[in-house]
Amino acid sequence: MASSKTIGIVACSSEGAALCYRTLCLEAADRMGPHAHPEVVLHGHSLGRYVAALDAGDWQAVAAMMLDSAQKLAKAGARFLICPDNTIHQALPWVLPKSPLPWISIADAVTRAAHQRGLRRLALLGTRWLVDSEVYPQALTVRGIACVRPSDAERDSVSRYIMDEMVCGQFSDAARLHCLQVIERLQREEGCDGVVLGCTELPLLLSDAQVPLPVLDSTRLLARAALARALD
Numbered sequence: 001m002a003s004s005k006t007i008g009i010v011a012c013s014s015e016g017a018a019l020c021y022r023t024l025c026l027e028a029a030d031r032m033g034p035h036a037h038p039e040v041v042l043h044g045h046s047l048g049r050y051v052a053a054l055d056a057g058d059w060q061a062v063a064a065m066m067l068d069s070a071q072k073l074a075k076a077g078a079r080f081l082i083c084p085d086n087t088i089h090q091a092l093p094w095v096l097p098k099s100p101l102p103w104i105s106i107a108d109a110v111t112r113a114a115h116q117r118g119l120r121r122l123a124l125l126g127t128r129w130l131v132d133s134e135v136y137p138q139a140l141t142v143r144g145i146a147c148v149r150p151s152d153a154e155r156d157s158v159s160r161y162i163m164d165e166m167v168c169g170q171f172s173d174a175a176r177l178h179c180l181q182v183i184e185r186l187q188r189e190e191g192c193d194g195v196v197l198g199c200t201e202l203p204l205l206l207s208d209a210q211v212p213l214p215v216l217d218s219t220r221l222l223a224r225a226a227l228a229r230a231l232d
């Protein structure tokens with residue numbers, strides 16, 4: 001079995017963290033042998049604490065929780081860190097200068113994949129906090145890729161489905177239909193040639209076969225980037 005570095009997962013929502021962990025373990029077998037995967041350590045504060053900080057716009061509080069997880073994971077043997085939550089990546093400017101370990105950015109992992117696939121104009125779905133932020137526009141601009149945000153009303157409705165249902169493990173037909181309608185509008189009216197599932201629960205709601213555009217699954221792309229780093 002190939003040697004590997006221990007991966008540290010800074011968890012926020014349970015569904016996104018679980019999908020990331022599952023992807024790491026299952027896809028590692030192709031490179032490491034049957035049933036094999038790198039060591040993985042995970043720590044997560046209560047999602048309720050994160051949501052309270054997000055509602056208050058307190059990014060330093062978000063960063064403090066991420067750093068606390070980082071320190072615990074470093075002590076547990078992690079060699080680098082990932083966070084399968086797009087929204088709280090906004091706190092990385094406060095996190096990185098004090099972090100005991102390097103991080104892989106989820107937006108950078110998505111941007112690399114978009115560039116490799118030749119995509120130039122991406123629709124972005126996620127929480128209102130994430131879609132309003134510069135996390136993806138900043139990362140995509142480096143590769144000359146445009147980031148197209150939904151309308152204000154669409155941002156609110158998608159975010160409600162995420163926070164009221166998906167983070168609680170509920171994936172309704174109503175949520176699926178609405179997200180597909182938003183994607184179809186952005187394709188038709190805004191000329192988007194791909195879509196970023198910028199919430200780590202969205203890949204549990206939408207499959208590639210259901211979406212009319214090439215899909216950039218932020219959760220699995222982050223897991224694959226971490227796997228590549230662990231085996232490098």
